[in-house]
Amino acid sequence: MKALILVGGFGTRLRPLTLSVPKPLVDFANKPMILHQIEALKSIGVTEVILAISYQPQVMLNFLEEFESRLGIRITCSQETEPLGTAGPLALAKEKILEEPDTPFFVLNSDIICEYPLQDLLHFHIAHGGEASIMVTKVAEPSKYGVAVVDENTHKVMKFVEKPSMFVGNKINAGIYILNPCVLDRIPLQPTSLERQIFPSIVERGLLYAMVYEGFWMDIGQPKDYLTGLRLYLEHLRAKSPSILAVGGNIIGNVLIDETAVIGEGCLIGPDVAVGRGCVVEPGVRLSSCTLMKGVRVRRSAHVSGSIVGWHSTVGESAHVGNMAILGEDVHVRETMFLNGVMVLPHKEINSHFVKPEIVM
Numbered sequence: 001m002k003a004l005i006l007v008g009g010f011g012t013r014l015r016p017l018t019l020s021v022p023k024p025l026v027d028f029a030n031k032p033m034i035l036h037q038i039e040a041l042k043s044i045g046v047t048e049v050i051l052a053i054s055y056q057p058q059v060m061l062n063f064l065e066e067f068e069s070r071l072g073i074r075i076t077c078s079q080e081t082e083p084l085g086t087a088g089p090l091a092l093a094k095e096k097i098l099e100e101p102d103t104p105f106f107v108l109n110s111d112i113i114c115e116y117p118l119q120d121l122l123h124f125h126i127a128h129g130g131e132a133s134i135m136v137t138k139v140a141e142p143s144k145y146g147v148a149v150v151d152e153n154t155h156k157v158m159k160f161v162e163k164p165s166m167f168v169g170n171k172i173n174a175g176i177y178i179l180n181p182c183v184l185d186r187i188p189l190q191p192t193s194l195e196r197q198i199f200p201s202i203v204e205r206g207l208l209y210a211m212v213y214e215g216f217w218m219d220i221g222q223p224k225d226y227l228t229g230l231r232l233y234l235e236h237l238r239a240k241s242p243s244i245l246a247v248g249g250n251i252i253g254n255v256l257i258d259e260t261a262v263i264g265e266g267c268l269i270g271p272d273v274a275v276g277r278g279c280v281v282e283p284g285v286r287l288s289s290c291t292l293m294k295g296v297r298v299r300r301s302a303h304v305s306g307s308i309v310g311w312h313s314t315v316g317e318s319a320h321v322g323n324m325a326i327l328g329e330d331v332h333v334r335e336t337m338f339l340n341g342v343m344v345l346p347h348k349e350i351n352s353h354f355v356k357p358e359i360v361m
C-alpha cells in the first residue's frame with residue numbers, strides 16, 4: 001500500500017522556523033514532524049511514501065536520502081513546479097499511485113499530530129465500500145478547519161465545508177484520508193483543492209465516509225497550536241510509553257530530553273518541554289512549555305517559557321524568553337535580555353529588550 005503526504009505549502013504560519021527548512025522538517029518532540037507520520041505508515045505495512053512537494057525540494061531530497069534506508073521504507077518525491085493545492089499533487093503523482101491500480105492509498109496533511117489510527121481507518125474504509133474515507137475529530141473551534149456533517153448511523157458525509165464562516169458542525173477534517181484510485185480520474189493536473197472541490201463532489205455522489213477519532217489531535221502548523229500539540233503529545237507518551245519521559249527532582253510533569261542533551265545543576269524543567277539533540281542547558285535554568293531544537297544552548301539562570309527556540313540558537317545568561325516567542329535558527333540572545341512574544345528571523349543577534357510582541361528582522 002502507498003501513501004502520499006502533502007508536504008508543500010510555504011508554512012508561513014510557522015515562520016521563522018520554515019525559513020530554514022520546509023514545514024514537515026521542523027522538529028516536533030525532537031524529530032521532524034514528518035517522521036512521526038512516516039513511522040506510523042511504516043508500522044502498518046505501507047511500502048512507499050510519496051512526498052508531494054512544492055517548496056525547498058533540495059532540502060527535502062537530502063532528508064530523503066538519510067531516512068529512506070534508516071526507516072526501511074521507500075520514500076519518493078513528486079515535485080511541483082507551481083503549488084498545485086491539496087488535490088493537484090495527487091494528479092501529478094497519479095502514475096506512481098497507479099502502480100498499485102486496485103489498492104486504495106493514504107493521503108496525509110504533513111502538519112498534524114495524533115495517534116495515527118491508520119489501521120482502524122483502513123478497516124473502516126474497506127467496510128463501507130465508498131470511494132473515500134476521511135478521519136474527523138471534534139474540536140471547540142471548527143472555523144479554521146474543514147467541517148464534515150456526518151450521518152451518525154451510516155457514517156456517510158452529508159456535507160463538507162472548508163473553513164466555514166458560519167457554524168456547520170464540530171467534527172473537523174483531521175487531515176488523514178484513504179482514497180480509492182478512481183478518485184484520481186476526477187482530479188485535473190492544475191491547482192485544485194481536495195477540501196473545496198474534490199470532497200464536496202464525492203459527497204454529492206454519496207461516496208465519502210468519515211471515521212470519528214476520539215484520541216488527541218492537533219494541527220501543529222501554527223506556533224500556539226504547536227505548543228498545545230506538544231503538551232498533548234507528551235501527555236500521550238505519559239500514558240503509552242512513560243519510560244521515554246525524563247525523571248528527577250528537577251523535572252515537573254511531562255518532559256522529553258534527548259539522551260545527548262546536557263542539563264546543568266539546579267535547573268527546573270517542565271511541564272511540557274522538549275529538549276533536542278545536543279542541547280546544553282546550563283545550571284539554574286528554568287524551562288516550561290517550550291521546545292529547544294537541536295544544538296540550542298541556554299546559558300546560566302536563563303528562563304524560557306511558552307516559546308520555541310530554533311536550531312543552534314543561544315539564550316544568554318539570565319535572559320528571559322517567553323510568551324510565544326519564536327527564535328529562528330542560529331539566533332543569539334545576549335545576557336539579561338527580555339524577549340516577550342517576539343518572532344526573530346534566523347542568524348540574528350539580539351542585544352536589546354523587546355517588551356511587546358513584534359517581528360525582529
Ligand code: GDD
Pocket residue numbers: 006007008009023052053054080082083084085086089108109110111112144145146147162172173174175195218219221
Ligand atoms: N504539495 C503541496 N502543494 N502541498 C500543499 C500545497 C501545495 O500547493 N498547499 C498546501 N499543501 C499541504 C500543506 O503542507 C499541508 O500539509 C496540507 O497540504 C494542508 O495545508 P494547510 O495549509 O496546513 O491547510 P490547513 O491547515 O489550513 O487546512 C487543512 O488541514 C486541516 C486539518 O489540519 C485542511 O485539510 C482542513 O480541511 C483540515 O481541517
Ligand code: MG
Pocket residue numbers: 109111219221
Ligand atoms: Mg495545517
